[in-house]
Amino acid sequence: MGFIAVIVIICAVLCQHDTLSGVLLIPIAVAVLYKKGLIRFIYIYCVIFLSVYLFYAHHSFTRIVTDFNHHDIRELNTTGYFTPEFSVDGNLLMGDIVAHKEKYKFIYKIKSKSEQRQFKRGQHVYQRCHINGEFQSPLPNTNISGFHFDEYLYYGAYNGTLAIDNINFHSCREKVLNFIEYIRLYRFQIGETMMQQLKYGAYITALTTGDTRYIEYEKLNDLKTLGIYHLYAISGSHVALITVQLYFLLKRIYIPIHICKAIILLLLPVYVILTGEAPAVVRAALFMAFLLIKPKSISMLDALCITFIVNLMITPFAIYDIGFQLSYVICFSFIFILQRFTLTVFQLFILTNIISQIATLPMLYYHFNIVYFIGLITNLLFIPLFSLIIFPLCTLTLLFYLLFNHIPTLMNILTTWAFQLHDSCISIFMMVNPLSLVIKSQPLIYYVTMMVALLYIFHSRVSIRFITCSFLLILFLISRTVNEDALHVLDVGQGDAIVIEQQGKVRMIDTGGKVDFNKGWEKRHETRTISEKVILPFLYNRGITQIDELILTHPDLDHIGEVERLIRLNIVKRIIINKTKMSLPKYASIIQLAKEKNVDIYDESEVRVKGMTFIAAHDGQDINDESIVTFVQGNQLNVLLTGDLSKAQENNILSQIKSRIDVVKIGHHGSDTSTSDALLKREFKTALISAGRNNLYGHPHRETITRLHQYGKQIYNTQSDGRITVKLNSEEITTMRNELIKQ
Numbered sequence: 001m002g003f004i005a006v007i008v009i010i011c012a013v014l015c016q017h018d019t020l021s022g023v024l025l026i027p028i029a030v031a032v033l034y035k036k037g038l039i040r041f042i043y044i045y046c047v048i049f050l051s052v053y054l055f056y057a058h059h060s061f062t063r064i065v066t067d068f069n070h071h072d073i074r075e076l077n078t079t080g081y082f083t084p085e086f087s088v089d090g091n092l093l094m095g096d097i098v099a100h101k102e103k104y105k106f107i108y109k110i111k112s113k114s115e116q117r118q119f120k121r122g123q124h125v126y127q128r129c130h131i132n133g134e135f136q137s138p139l140p141n142t143n144i145s146g147f148h149f150d151e152y153l154y155y156g157a158y159n160g161t162l163a164i165d166n167i168n169f170h171s172c173r174e175k176v177l178n179f180i181e182y183i184r185l186y187r188f189q190i191g192e193t194m195m196q197q198l199k200y201g202a203y204i205t206a207l208t209t210g211d212t213r214y215i216e217y218e219k220l221n222d223l224k225t226l227g228i229y230h231l232y233a234i235s236g237s238h239v240a241l242i243t244v245q246l247y248f249l250l251k252r253i254y255i256p257i258h259i260c261k262a263i264i265l266l267l268l269p270v271y272v273i274l275t276g277e278a279p280a281v282v283r284a285a286l287f288m289a290f291l292l293i294k295p296k297s298i299s300m301l302d303a304l305c306i307t308f309i310v311n312l313m314i315t316p317f318a319i320y321d322i323g324f325q326l327s328y329v330i331c332f333s334f335i336f337i338l339q340r341f342t343l344t345v346f347q348l349f350i351l352t353n354i355i356s357q358i359a360t361l362p363m364l365y366y367h368f369n370i371v372y373f374i375g376l377i378t379n380l381l382f383i384p385l386f387s388l389i390i391f392p393l394c395t396l397t398l399l400f401y402l403l404f405n406h407i408p409t410l411m412n413i414l415t416t417w418a419f420q421l422h423d424s425c426i427s428i429f430m431m432v433n434p435l436s437l438v439i440k441s442q443p444l445i446y447y448v449t450m451m452v453a454l455l456y457i458f459h460s461r462v463s464i465r466f467i468t469c470s471f472l473l474i475l476f477l478i479s480r481t482v483n484e485d486a487l488h489v490l491d492v493g494q495g496d497a498i499v500i501e502q503q504g505k506v507r508m509i510d511t512g513g514k515v516d517f518n519k520g521w522e523k524r525h526e527t528r529t530i531s532e533k534v535i536l537p538f539l540y541n542r543g544i545t546q547i548d549e550l551i552l553t554h555p556d557l558d559h560i561g562e563v564e565r566l567i568r569l570n571i572v573k574r575i576i577i578n579k580t581k582m583s584l585p586k587y588a589s590i591i592q593l594a595k596e597k598n599v600d601i602y603d604e605s606e607v608r609v610k611g612m613t614f615i616a617a618h619d620g621q622d623i624n625d626e627s628i629v630t631f632v633q634g635n636q637l638n639v640l641l642t643g644d645l646s647k648a649q650e651n652n653i654l655s656q657i658k659s660r661i662d663v664v665k666i667g668h669h670g671s672d673t674s675t676s677d678a679l680l681k682r683e684f685k686t687a688l689i690s691a692g693r694n695n696l697y698g699h700p701h702r703e704t705i706t707r708l709h710q711y712g713k714q715i716y717n718t719q720s721d722g723r724i725t726v727k728l729n730s731e732e733i734t735t736m737r738n739e740l741i742k743q
Contacts, residue, residue, distance in 0.1 A: 002305030227375020440543025513561015634728025670700020
């Protein structure tokens with residue numbers, strides 16, 4: 001009965017987002033009811049469905065979509081206390097703060113190196129301080145319908161975001177801690193101690209407390225690419241291993257079984273808090289607790305279902321957490337599939353690895369559009385390495401600290417040896433193709449259907465497995481359909497990055513880039529790049545794995561800052577530049593890397609690309625005047641992309657374009673140095689501007705906007721509209737803001 005209740009709950013939640021997906025699971029629930037002879041209880045399940053549906057309908061996130069550049073500034077002058085959930089990166093402090101019993105995400109620019117040291121040591125954790133700044137309205141994703149920060153804040157019980165300008169450290173006073181806060185502070189102190197005393201303290205802290213803040217960002221990315229990041233996230237296997245170890249340890253010292261169980265039941269909640277209260281840990285703790293006290297008549301499946309329901313009763317919005325989703329999908333898959341086989345220990349290990357990889361595919365594709373299948377291989381090595389060597393050593397290290405407040409030198413030596421082996425293995429695997437497969441974004445029902453179908457891959461009947469594989473192949477082929485011809489101006493802040501899909505080919509004009517003015521202790525190292533935040537998610541969302549031509553208009557960092565990252569990912573086939581400027585220092589590292597990766601470089605005058613014309617001036621006053629101008633000719637619309645070209649060179653370029661111009665990407669982010677009368681007198685009706693919010697240059701300049709309006713041009717601006725898409729085979733122009741409004 002518990003499993004049916006879980007299906008009904010999932011149906012109700014799915015119906016909030018896609019009715020067809022929710023309805024798809026209803027026949028499964030009814031079939032199970034009929035098979036189990038429980039059809040008489042259908043009215044109870046109808047009540048459960050209606051109750052869950054109404055609850056999530058009433059409490060679901062509602063977004064009021066406004067101009068993305070709208071500034072709803074409210075000054076902040078209050079007191080609040082900092083939690084242990086924070087990170088320091090150069091001069092940037094980010095984390096959680098509680099003010100007036102409401103939780104907020106905050107950012108703060110650190111003023112001095114001594115102040116940075118204070119924050120790194122956690123000196124102000126759980127101190128109540130007077131702060132000044134402003135409330136900020138969090139933005140959704142302005143490029144694709146994927147992870148939305150404003151939605152994440154809502155479901156994470158945050159009241160918003162704060163930009164703190166000043167902290168009055170003289171006003172800071174220690175907060176009186178409750179039991180849970182004391183454990184959270186102790187967790188932070190464990191991490192600090194391990195970082196000071198152990199060479200691989202970052203890894204050990206992650207494996208014992210679930211706190212990954214100390215692991216370098218690049219290393220975390222490597223772990224995710226290799227499919228072994230889950231080993232660093234405290235999960236069910238960690239909880240089970242520690243519970244079993246503790247249970248047998250207590251039995252060995254002749255403590256009665258009922259007292260052993262009572263001790264474990266008391267310690268499990270403490271362990272959940274000590275490891276960060278991740279959904280997977282809560283699930284595992286509930287499951288282990290239930291196994292200790294459950295009646296023998298209740299099956300493992302019902303026990304898991306009960307933990308699912310209890311977990312949602314405690315934190316209803318956990319169902320939207322990817323950790324929660326993956327944890328339960330894997331567990332349910334194990335119960336359904338493994339019971340069909342009689343296996344040796346080695347066979348069981350291989351099959352569980354395969355199941356955990358296959359069962360999570362729909363979830364991973366739904367959230368990320370890409371899966372690295374190298375995880376099927378890496379886990380065969382790393383799971384035994386962690387289970388037999390690394391995790392026991394880390395657990396023993398934690399135990400020494402908890403019992404004696406000291407970590408022996410021997411533990412540092414042993415863990416160093418273990419993690420050196422670990423790092424060597426990672427280095428070897430990172431030289432291997434990660435076997436990635438991208439599936440472009442699909443309707444929700446696509447992933448629900450895939451989830452149901454994947455369960456039948458392990459069916460005992462060969463005919464069922466054959467039909468399932470055939471069906472999955474059809475799903476895969478559906479995802480490979482060619483996208484319609486379109487030009488996308490991505491919202492990359494202050495810069496240009498334009499993706500053009502035309503006749504099955506993908507071209508990209510510039511990549512955006514961010515100038516980091518910070519130096520020394522202020523320099524930031526853990527900040528995600530524009531490639532990671534915008535370009536790659538967008539490409540994968542569209543099912544794109546290769547850029548056929550990457551056109552670099554000119555060597556300014558806000559146009560070419562992400563080129564090297566894209567080349568290293570082996571997704572760039574060839575580069576087109578203005579070769580008269582190849583000798584410039586800004587191009588040197590790009591050219592060298594392109595040679596190493598066998599990426600061909602062509603001059604704009606040497607290539608012919610169907611549907612595109614490249615024009616470059618060669619006698620400009622500065623580097624902007626030598627921008628490559630691209631004229632894109634679609635079936636219905638022609639688009640002119642002017643780079644950072646100035647007014648002085650626009651006449652020269654326009655004289656070479658005799659065809660109709662329908663849309664123009666305005667030069668130099670709307671600066672008053674571009675957009676001449678000669679350009680404005682052309683017949684185009686639509687102007688596109690790519691500029692960053694609150695940029696230092698004041699782009700787009702008011703003069704440019706005024707003149708565009710005077711000439712009757714409709715303006716789309718990434719500042720206010722987010723990503724702009726021009727469909728080349730029609731006259732339709734869409735923006736991310738309008739897409740969110742329609743949702």
